[in-house]
Amino acid sequence: MHSFLELSKIFEQKFNQRHFPTHTETLYEPAQYILQLGGKRVRPVCVLMGNELFDEINPDSYEVATAIELFHNFSLIHDDIMDKAPLRRGMETVHTKYGESTALLAGDVMLVQAYEYLNKIKRDYSQKIFEVFNNTAKAVCEGQQLDMDFEKRTVVSLEEYVNMITLKTSVLLAASLQLGAILGGAGQGNQQHLYEFGKNLGIAFQVQDDFLDAFGDPDKFGKQVGGDILANKKTFLMIHAMEVASASQKEDLANLMEIATINPTEKINKVLSIFRDCKVDEWAVELKEKYVQIALQHLDETAVLLARKKPLMELTEYLIQRES
Amino acid sequence: MHSFLELSKIFEQKFNQRHFPTHTETLYEPAQYILQLGGKRVRPVCVLMGNELFDEINPDSYEVATAIELFHNFSLIHDDIMDKAPLRRGMETVHTKYGESTALLAGDVMLVQAYEYLNKIKRDYSQKIFEVFNNTAKAVCEGQQLDMDFEKRTVVSLEEYVNMITLKTSVLLAASLQLGAILGGAGQGNQQHLYEFGKNLGIAFQVQDDFLDAFGDPDKFGKQVGGDILANKKTFLMIHAMEVASASQKEDLANLMEIATINPTEKINKVLSIFRDCKVDEWAVELKEKYVQIALQHLDETAVLLARKKPLMELTEYLIQRES
Numbered sequence: 001m002h003s004f005l006e007l008s009k010i011f012e013q014k015f016n017q018r019h020f021p022t023h024t025e026t027l028y029e030p031a032q033y034i035l036q037l038g039g040k041r042v043r044p045v046c047v048l049m050g051n052e053l054f055d056e057i058n059p060d061s062y063e064v065a066t067a068i069e070l071f072h073n074f075s076l077i078h079d080d081i082m083d084k085a086p087l088r089r090g091m092e093t094v095h096t097k098y099g100e101s102t103a104l105l106a107g108d109v110m111l112v113q114a115y116e117y118l119n120k121i122k123r124d125y126s127q128k129i130f131e132v133f134n135n136t137a138k139a140v141c142e143g144q145q146l147d148m149d150f151e152k153r154t155v156v157s158l159e160e161y162v163n164m165i166t167l168k169t170s171v172l173l174a175a176s177l178q179l180g181a182i183l184g185g186a187g188q189g190n191q192q193h194l195y196e197f198g199k200n201l202g203i204a205f206q207v208q209d210d211f212l213d214a215f216g217d218p219d220k221f222g223k224q225v226g227g228d229i230l231a232n233k234k235t236f237l238m239i240h241a242m243e244v245a246s247a248s249q250k251e252d253l254a255n256l257m258e259i260a261t262i263n264p265t266e267k268i269n270k271v272l273s274i275f276r277d278c279k280v281d282e283w284a285v286e287l288k289e290k291y292v293q294i295a296l297q298h299l300d301e302t303a304v305l306l307a308r309k310k311p312l313m314e315l316t317e318y319l320i321q322r323e324s
Numbered sequence: 325m326h327s328f329l330e331l332s333k334i335f336e337q338k339f340n341q342r343h344f345p346t347h348t349e350t351l352y353e354p355a356q357y358i359l360q361l362g363g364k365r366v367r368p369v370c371v372l373m374g375n376e377l378f379d380e381i382n383p384d385s386y387e388v389a390t391a392i393e394l395f396h397n398f399s400l401i402h403d404d405i406m407d408k409a410p411l412r413r414g415m416e417t418v419h420t421k422y423g424e425s426t427a428l429l430a431g432d433v434m435l436v437q438a439y440e441y442l443n444k445i446k447r448d449y450s451q452k453i454f455e456v457f458n459n460t461a462k463a464v465c466e467g468q469q470l471d472m473d474f475e476k477r478t479v480v481s482l483e484e485y486v487n488m489i490t491l492k493t494s495v496l497l498a499a500s501l502q503l504g505a506i507l508g509g510a511g512q513g514n515q516q517h518l519y520e521f522g523k524n525l526g527i528a529f530q531v532q533d534d535f536l537d538a539f540g541d542p543d544k545f546g547k548q549v550g551g552d553i554l555a556n557k558k559t560f561l562m563i564h565a566m567e568v569a570s571a572s573q574k575e576d577l578a579n580l581m582e583i584a585t586i587n588p589t590e591k592i593n594k595v596l597s598i599f600r601d602c603k604v605d606e607w608a609v610e611l612k613e614k615y616v617q618i619a620l621q622h623l624d625e626t627a628v629l630l631a632r633k634k635p636l637m638e639l640t641e642y643l644i645q646r647e648s
Binding site for chain 2: 023024026027078081082100101102104105107108109111112113115116119123126127130131134137138141142144145146148149
């Protein structure tokens with residue numbers, strides 16, 4: 001058994017190699033570039049943890065973990081194009097550095113390379129692994145499409161937003177754990193519990209991310225506080241505020257989002273003030289805790305010795321800051 | 325045994341269904357849209373022909389053929405974004421109709437769906453099928469990248485151009501035949517001959533396409549003659565002309581490509597006149613014939629009864645117009 005941090009180190013070492021041929025360099029160098037920007041590698045480590053929850057690490061888990069990390073980076077490259085994002089992890093995004101067309105192709109070839117790694121695993125379980133991987137890949141694309149659809153809408157319900165976030169981000173965490181469980185020989189029931197653990201943990205993480213963007217300590221958070229507010233982003237907080245605010249507060253929020261000339265700090269402060277009046281901050285903390293509890297309930301119901309669950313508890317602590 | 329046209333009809337009937345879930349419609353409707361624009365379906369039919377050359381059709385061939393056609397459409401959607409093409413088969417391209425971001429995602433999900441079809445086949449040969457498919461997919465991406473790289477260069481050698489065209493277009497035809505051969509139980513040698521047949525046929529087709537764009541009968545060709553010349557495209561003809569032209573002819577060609585204000589018909593006629601002076605037309609006909617001969621040589625060397633090769637001879641006639 002390895003701790004979460006041990007597995008992170010083991011994976012990072014294995015992953016830290018060139019994943020593409022040198023030839024055609026104009027295509028493969030941009031693909032390799034994003035992999036070198038680092039990242040927490042949480043998803044591939046989830047594959048390893050999902051495996052080790054049930055059995056010693058199956059060598060095929062490294063192939064699947066690598067495929068998951070490549071898939072994740074494929075989606076980052078393409079999302080950054082769609083979002084016109086200039087930076088990723090403090091560095092230029094692939095399309096900023098190499099142009100949109102090359103970034104598009106580099107993403108495509110990254111996805112193919114993910115399937116190449118999947119194709120290395122044993123035939124015994126490969127069909128099931130591909131099935132979970134494909135369903136997840138489609139869900140992630142659906143989530144990104146819904147996110148873009150919601151940007152054009154004025155009203156999005158909390159239920160719709162949770163569904164979108166689940167598809168766009170949580171399902172990949174959930175599937176990573178399930179894939180590991182399959183490779184560890186887990187039965188259907190345990191696979192499902194682990195999937196639900198990952199899915200709910202992912203949603204809790206997203207609630208926290210939205211919360212910290214508005215109410216976080218700028219020094220700890222590492223990003224500019226209020227970025228989502230300035231970008232008029234639909235977040236857990238904004239969606240809930242629009243649901244519970246009074247008619248005049250709703251009007252104020254709508255106006256604040258529309259005025260292009262407002263001073264940024266003033267805009268952030270005014271929106272935060274409405275959020276506080278609507279107790280959106282307390283609500284978000286409770287919502288996060290609700291999803292963490294559902295996640296832990298599923299981990300609890302996973303039928304393996306408690307001691308084996310320690311790395312997944314560490315993951316929960318690593319991802320989620322909790323009061324108690 | 326079925327003729328090329330019979331197999332085309334059989335495939336079209338099987339393929340003519342919805343390949344995506346209805347939910348999330350804003351993503352899957354654009355993906356389904358391009359499939360309904362039609363097309364010759366030459367590549368998937370090549371899978372069926374490659375199979376039937378060796379044995380009765382293996383039901384898995386329909387899954388692989390479908391995967392190939394979905395892959396082809398994935399690459400069309402993404403290429404059209406990169407080329408900023410407004411029309412495809414006389415209809416709006418996916419990004420023109422639904423926006424670039426949705427087109428990007430619809431392409432992504434189309435590629436995933438291709439892998440979904442591949443995942444339905446028997447485990448006996450699935451690893452080899454995935455391997456050929458993945459290598460081909462990477463080659464196609466490399467070809468598209470090289471095509472874009474070449475646009476920025478003033479000099480591209482014939483060898484480089486043949487390599488780019490092979491990767492971008494011929495390899496998919498070649499792989500389709502090989503995949504069919506694998507499913508038909510062909511040995512390594514026969515697979516390779518069929519691959520080379522498809523590859524060289526694909527190159528010959530591309531030479532013909534470039535030739536017809538310059539020297540074709542507008543009524544038969546179905547496109548505006550001289551389109552490549554007006555777009556300053558590097559084609560087999562232009563690359564050869566730049567290799568064999570005299571210093572003054574080269575200067576004339578370079579000037580004709582640079583002048584933005586020239587009358588289109590005048591530009592086409594002047595370039596064609598240099599092409600004729602350099603005997604580029606005769607050269608292209610010979611080059612096409614050279615590749616057709618290499619292709620037929622490989623078909624000849626494929627170790628099956630001559631009678632079984634008839635559909636592939638029909639394919640050659642269907643794709644290539646020949647004098648004799």
